[in-house]
Amino acid sequence: MNPKAAIIVIGDEILSGLTPDLNSGWLAKQLFDLGVFANIIITIPDNREVIIDWVVKLSKEYDFVFTTGGIGPTHDDVTRESMAKAFNHRFVLHPEAEKYLRDFYKDRITESRLSMAYLPEGVKLIRNPISAAPGFIIENVFVFPGIPELLKLMFSQIIENFNYSQFHIRLIKTNLPESVYAKELFLTAEKYPSVIIGSYPKIYDTTCKTEIVLKSKRESDLQDAFEHVESLVQKLQTETTQ
Amino acid sequence: MNPKAAIIVIGDEILSGLTPDLNSGWLAKQLFDLGVFANIIITIPDNREVIIDWVVKLSKEYDFVFTTGGIGPTHDDVTRESMAKAFNHRFVLHPEAEKYLRDFYKDRITESRLSMAYLPEGVKLIRNPISAAPGFIIENVFVFPGIPELLKLMFSQIIENFNYSQFHIRLIKTNLPESVYAKELFLTAEKYPSVIIGSYPKIYDTTCKTEIVLKSKRESDLQDAFEHVESLVQKLQTETTQ
Numbered sequence: 001m002n003p004k005a006a007i008i009v010i011g012d013e014i015l016s017g018l019t020p021d022l023n024s025g026w027l028a029k030q031l032f033d034l035g036v037f038a039n040i041i042i043t044i045p046d047n048r049e050v051i052i053d054w055v056v057k058l059s060k061e062y063d064f065v066f067t068t069g070g071i072g073p074t075h076d077d078v079t080r081e082s083m084a085k086a087f088n089h090r091f092v093l094h095p096e097a098e099k100y101l102r103d104f105y106k107d108r109i110t111e112s113r114l115s116m117a118y119l120p121e122g123v124k125l126i127r128n129p130i131s132a133a134p135g136f137i138i139e140n141v142f143v144f145p146g147i148p149e150l151l152k153l154m155f156s157q158i159i160e161n162f163n164y165s166q167f168h169i170r171l172i173k174t175n176l177p178e179s180v181y182a183k184e185l186f187l188t189a190e191k192y193p194s195v196i197i198g199s200y201p202k203i204y205d206t207t208c209k210t211e212i213v214l215k216s217k218r219e220s221d222l223q224d225a226f227e228h229v230e231s232l233v234q235k236l237q238t239e240t241t242q
Numbered sequence: 243m244n245p246k247a248a249i250i251v252i253g254d255e256i257l258s259g260l261t262p263d264l265n266s267g268w269l270a271k272q273l274f275d276l277g278v279f280a281n282i283i284i285t286i287p288d289n290r291e292v293i294i295d296w297v298v299k300l301s302k303e304y305d306f307v308f309t310t311g312g313i314g315p316t317h318d319d320v321t322r323e324s325m326a327k328a329f330n331h332r333f334v335l336h337p338e339a340e341k342y343l344r345d346f347y348k349d350r351i352t353e354s355r356l357s358m359a360y361l362p363e364g365v366k367l368i369r370n371p372i373s374a375a376p377g378f379i380i381e382n383v384f385v386f387p388g389i390p391e392l393l394k395l396m397f398s399q400i401i402e403n404f405n406y407s408q409f410h411i412r413l414i415k416t417n418l419p420e421s422v423y424a425k426e427l428f429l430t431a432e433k434y435p436s437v438i439i440g441s442y443p444k445i446y447d448t449t450c451k452t453e454i455v456l457k458s459k460r461e462s463d464l465q466d467a468f469e470h471v472e473s474l475v476q477k478l479q480t481e482t483t484q
Contacts, residue, residue, distance in 0.1 A: 009283075012438070012440055013440055013442050013455065014267070014270070014283070015270055015279070015280045015281065015282075015283065016270060016271070016274045016279070016280070016457075017267050017268065017269075017270035017271025017272070017273075017274050017280075018271070018274075018442075018455060019442060020267045021263070021266070021267055024263070024285070025256070025259050025262045025263055026259070027259075028256070028257055028258060028259035029258070029259025029260070030259070031259075032258045032259050032260075037257070037258070038257045038258070038259075039257065039286075039287060040257075040284065040285065040286060041251075041256070041257065041284070041285035042282065042283070042284045042285075043266070043282065043283035043284070044281075044282055045281060046440075072420055072441075072443060073420050073421045073424045074420050074424045074427055074428070074441040075424070075427060075428035075431055075439075076439070076440050076441060110421055110422070111425065112420075112421035112422070112424040112425055113421040115421075115424070116421075131419075131443075147443055147444075177373075178314055178315050178316050178354075179315045179352055179354040179355040179357075179358075180352070180354070182315040182316045182317070182354035182357070183353065183354055185316055185317060186316070186317035189317055196254070197317075197318070198254055198255055198288075198318050199314070199316040199318060200255050200260075200261060201314060201373075201389055202389070213255065213260060215258075
């Protein structure tokens with residue numbers, strides 16, 4: 001069984017549509033490629049109680065939880081503190097994070113910058129090579145900053161924790177509308193239960209109206225289903241152009 | 243009180259990172275501008291039980307729910323059926339939707355295309371001027387397709403349902419790092435409780451390191467807080483460049 005994950009995006013600015021969420025889709029793709037399936041992505045406000053409730057709930061229900069956002073130095077950055085409460089850790093000046101920030105900022109260290117070293121006691125850090133505010137791992141929860149460039153740099157440090165067999169994928173692009181092949185595709189999905197088949201319409205692109213995505217852990221089943229759908233699509237295309 | 247909303251994005255392709263979610267951020271922004279606050283955005287798979295659970299839960303907890311995805315003609319489009327189950331409506335060939343699809347497709351109507359007219363009994367339709375698959379309104383839930391272009395066209399048909407007083411917003415861009423003003427900004431937020439103040443770092447853009455966003459329904463409070471923060475930022479910028 002591949003592990004299942006939840007992604008929690010934390011930030012008022014996403015919920016008001018002011019800032020696009022560039023993180024969750026990227027993270028979902030990375031996890032998928034590692035064989036970890038994001039089964040839920042949830043965006044919530046910078047609110048302690050809300051964060052605590054969701055982290056407690058999802059960390060129980062899923063193998064892993066990944067959060068982004070809210071670990072900076074301003075008053076609306078409440079993720080660090082909320083994680084401590086969620087798992088009943090003390091909220092303390094984390095010695096390793098403190099050293100890290102002091103080494104990074106040297107004589108430019110301030111109370112505000114140091115606030116980023118207040119973390120749940122005993123957590124393992126995820127290093128931040130750019131602005132020094134560390135992410136961390138608490139229980140099965142991986143806590144990242146909300147800045148997409150930082151997330152990308154920092155995620156690479158933890159991928160060795162995830163080494164699960166990967167899904168194989170096949171993609172078929174066609175200019176047929178979905179309704180033409182819907183029934184046959186349904187029958188194909190029934191015929192190959194180990195293959196997950198999805199159909200995704202694109203708006204009137206002249207070269208590609210729909211994409212059919214097939215995925216499976218069984219390469220041979222996938223290849224059979226792929227060939228089946230491909231010949232179906234070719235047949236239908238020939239028919240519709242005649 | 244402004245109404246609160248939940249956005250539910252339905253689609254395996256989003257959770258696997260194959261397709262970017264272009265809908266929820268756009269929708270959140272439209273709602274915000276109408277005075278409706280998205281308090282949660284959740285992405286879930288094309289799975290009947292999961293859809294039903296979340297729709298039932300969130301439609302009770304929020305004033306409005308908006309869903310995107312899963313109303314096309316293929317086997318993985320299970321949103322229409324799930325909405326019927328969630329609200330104990332019968333799942334029927336909706337006469338108005340049927341007429342609409344037949345008029346649209348004329349002699350090109352097929353069983354698959356007609357499947358998009360199977361809807362919870364009695365729901366109000368949201369017209370789809372491009373591919374005819376209608377959205378619909380059931381209780382306090384607004385059901386849209388997942389194709390971003392369609393969502394945009396169809397959302398405009400329902401905005402007259404939402405007419406709430408709008409938030410005023412002020413934005414301050416600065417090249418100061420957050421940690422320099424974090425403490426003062428916290429004090430400002432305490433001083434102006436009717437103003438929501440957020441601080442959002444951008445990665446090392448040379449002209450703008452952070453954005454400070456102030457929002458309030460009270461224009462005068464907002465202006466006071468804005469002037470306060472602006473003079474603070476100017477003072478700090480002068481200090482740091484000396």
